[in-house]
Amino acid sequence: MTSFRNGGSSPAPTHVTVGELNLRKGSGTEYAVQRILPDASAVTLLARHGSWASVQAGSLFGWVPGHCLRTLAAPHLPGSALKAAGLEADVPSGPPPTHITTAILNLRRGAGTNYTVVRVLVKDSRVAAMERQGTWSRIYAGTASGWVSSAYLSPLPINRPLRGIIALEPEPYRTTVRLNVRKDAGDHYATLQILQRGAKVNVNGSLRGWKRIELERGAGWIPATHLERIGGFELQPKTNADAVLRTGASEKFRVILDIPAGSVLTVRGTRGDWAQVDYDGHAGWIREQFLH
Numbered sequence: 001m002t003s004f005r006n007g008g009s010s011p012a013p014t015h016v017t018v019g020e021l022n023l024r025k026g027s028g029t030e031y032a033v034q035r036i037l038p039d040a041s042a043v044t045l046l047a048r049h050g051s052w053a054s055v056q057a058g059s060l061f062g063w064v065p066g067h068c069l070r071t072l073a074a075p076h077l078p079g080s081a082l083k084a085a086g087l088e089a090d091v092p093s094g095p096p097p098t099h100i101t102t103a104i105l106n107l108r109r110g111a112g113t114n115y116t117v118v119r120v121l122v123k124d125s126r127v128a129a130m131e132r133q134g135t136w137s138r139i140y141a142g143t144a145s146g147w148v149s150s151a152y153l154s155p156l157p158i159n160r161p162l163r164g165i166i167a168l169e170p171e172p173y174r175t176t177v178r179l180n181v182r183k184d185a186g187d188h189y190a191t192l193q194i195l196q197r198g199a200k201v202n203v204n205g206s207l208r209g210w211k212r213i214e215l216e217r218g219a220g221w222i223p224a225t226h227l228e229r230i231g232g233f234e235l236q237p238k239t240n241a242d243a244v245l246r247t248g249a250s251e252k253f254r255v256i257l258d259i260p261a262g263s264v265l266t267v268r269g270t271r272g273d274w275a276q277v278d279y280d281g282h283a284g285w286i287r288e289q290f291l292h
Contacts, residue, residue: 013042015055015069018142019119023062027052029116034062045069067144068119097126099139099153099188107146111136118146129153129188137188154190155183166206166289170214172230175199181220185210192220200230206273206289224273237291239263245284249274256284265291 017037024031027049037043037057046061047054053066101121108115111133121127121141127148128140137150165185175195182189185207192215195201201222205212210221241261246253249271257280259265265277265286274285 012044013072014045015043015071017041017043017064018068018070021064021068023055023057023060023064025062027054027063031063034060037064042072043069065118070142097128097156099127099129099155101125101127101148101152102154103152105148105152107139107141107144107148109146111138111147115147118144121148126156127153132188150188153188155188165212168204168206168289170202170204173201173203173211173213173227174230175201175222175226176228177226179222179226181213181215181222182210183220185212185221187223189221195222201227203227209273211273225271229270236264236266239265239286239290241290243286243290245277245279245282245286247284249276249285253285256282259286259290267291 017039020039021037021041022033023035023037024033035057041057043055043057043064045053045055048066049063051066052063053069054061054063055069101123104123105121105125107118107121109118119141125141130138130140130145132138132150133147135150136147137153138145138147139153175197178197179195179199180187180191181193181195183192201213203211203213204219206224207221209224211224211227212219212221239259239261243259243261245256245259247256259279263279265279268276268278268283270276270288271285273288275288275291277284277286
């Protein structure tokens, strides 16, 4: 445990609380609550023990979660004393924000409601999303890291270049399940509307396993794996460029052979961005973009 005490009987505040905090008699949630400290309460850091901090709040001494403290302008103390007291560790930092919260959220230690709450995030908090696990996202909120429900994160507006999007001639498809239409090609983007199973849509673009569809106003994105083409391909289209035939409908599957541009194929079916074809006595899968 690191500790630091100023020589005076009433030391100057070193930190403020982030959120409403319980001031406890010991370093753990099993200890009794002495007082509830309002958000932005000025306190003096006295010691650290694991993830807990011993503080003085007015005339009271107690413990609060260390990650719920934000450093005030550094008092006139030697740098070594500040480091020993752990004051330097609370300087706000972290990756740039990528999302904004759409509701008041509990930031948890793990991906589930069974994990303890690190802190409470107010609505419209700017956070940096780092990874996803099921319906949960690991984020940074300032210097604090934890997990929140992905449903309550909305991407910050960005000017993402259209590089990588494959423009397609509009073609009719049908949804095979109930789908969220997203603002961009990814399930972490905001939902524009919901399509029921069997809904007919016109596809005019493709990117990384997602299809861009025409909407009444603008466009949206849905997963290619949940679409089936209405009418299908010609039975024997030609390849429009050199391509490869794979054992499955993904880049991870083994290559069977190379297919030169202008080769005639027989289409058996489709799955997302891929078509199941016969070529030169071999059966396999090829990306739709190579067929015309």
